[in-house]
Amino acid sequence: MQTLNQLSALRNCLSPLRAAGKIALVPTMGALHDGHISLVRQARDRAAHVVVSIFVNPRQFGANEDLDAYPRQLARDAALLQAEGVAVLWAPTVEEMYPAGYATNISVSGVSEGLCGAARPGHFDGVATVVAKLFNQVQPDLALFGEKDWQQLAVIRRMARDLDFAQPHVSAILGVETLREADGLAMSSRNAYLTPQERAAAAALPRAMRAAIARIEGGEPAAPALAELERAILAAGFASLDYAELRDADTLEPLPAASPHPARLIAAARLGKARLIDNMPVAPI
Numbered sequence: 001m002q003t004l005n006q007l008s009a010l011r012n013c014l015s016p017l018r019a020a021g022k023i024a025l026v027p028t029m030g031a032l033h034d035g036h037i038s039l040v041r042q043a044r045d046r047a048a049h050v051v052v053s054i055f056v057n058p059r060q061f062g063a064n065e066d067l068d069a070y071p072r073q074l075a076r077d078a079a080l081l082q083a084e085g086v087a088v089l090w091a092p093t094v095e096e097m098y099p100a101g102y103a104t105n106i107s108v109s110g111v112s113e114g115l116c117g118a119a120r121p122g123h124f125d126g127v128a129t130v131v132a133k134l135f136n137q138v139q140p141d142l143a144l145f146g147e148k149d150w151q152q153l154a155v156i157r158r159m160a161r162d163l164d165f166a167q168p169h170v171s172a173i174l175g176v177e178t179l180r181e182a183d184g185l186a187m188s189s190r191n192a193y194l195t196p197q198e199r200a201a202a203a204a205l206p207r208a209m210r211a212a213i214a215r216i217e218g219g220e221p222a223a224p225a226l227a228e229l230e231r232a233i234l235a236a237g238f239a240s241l242d243y244a245e246l247r248d249a250d251t252l253e254p255l256p257a258a259s260p261h262p263a264r265l266i267a268a269a270r271l272g273k274a275r276l277i278d279n280m281p282v283a284p285i
């Protein structure tokens, strides 16, 4: 595996690889867990060469967010990726990604609004901007993202469609199912912020989501089921619920109840220093 942090070196390294087969890109911010490794393995199944990017992107963190605290463990991450047969680790510095004078922002309206977009103003502009740059830098045949960030995936698909990214074409942006711990908590680099006591309480979120989904799939309106979800997680020790909403799985339109289309229950809640997000499918009725 080659670890590169300069764009010129990345381009030199990728052109012979591209001639020899498909390239899959797995964009990450590092602090890799089994969820990331599952993305890498799916990438390997689908492409001759896997490029993983590790870049803690300052543009997607708000002023009072956890940019400085975000876990950084490049040497450990590199060893994991090497063992997974990754061809290239692309780990640019902030200066390489955003050189002096950098002035361009990509803003995707509609799907970026509401949910995490409301709680984290500017976050999805930062995500869309860095992912567009990564697509241009690596020019992959396909790119893989975790479904845990359901809204992020919708934003990236919209951005790729709107900006005519031929490679990856929108059909080659793959969402990979969320991996969960044994108690149901979605794997996330931010779970590292939880104390042991908070970690035990954290499983209340997926549990309450599953309970709400059972009621919604049983034909109840979403509002009372989501009110009960909020009550249950606050009782378990969460500080607050940022949001819990029933949305159309593709358009992210708000839904008052299950519908004939696939839907998604999407939630974010605060526990200790962590803001946990999760989403789960809601079957059509």
Ligand code: PAF
Pocket (backbone or CB within 6 Å): 027, 028, 029, 055, 057, 060, 127, 130, 131, 149, 152
């Ligand atoms: O999901 C993430 O880790 C990040 O938002 C991404 C897609 C790598 C962009 O920085």
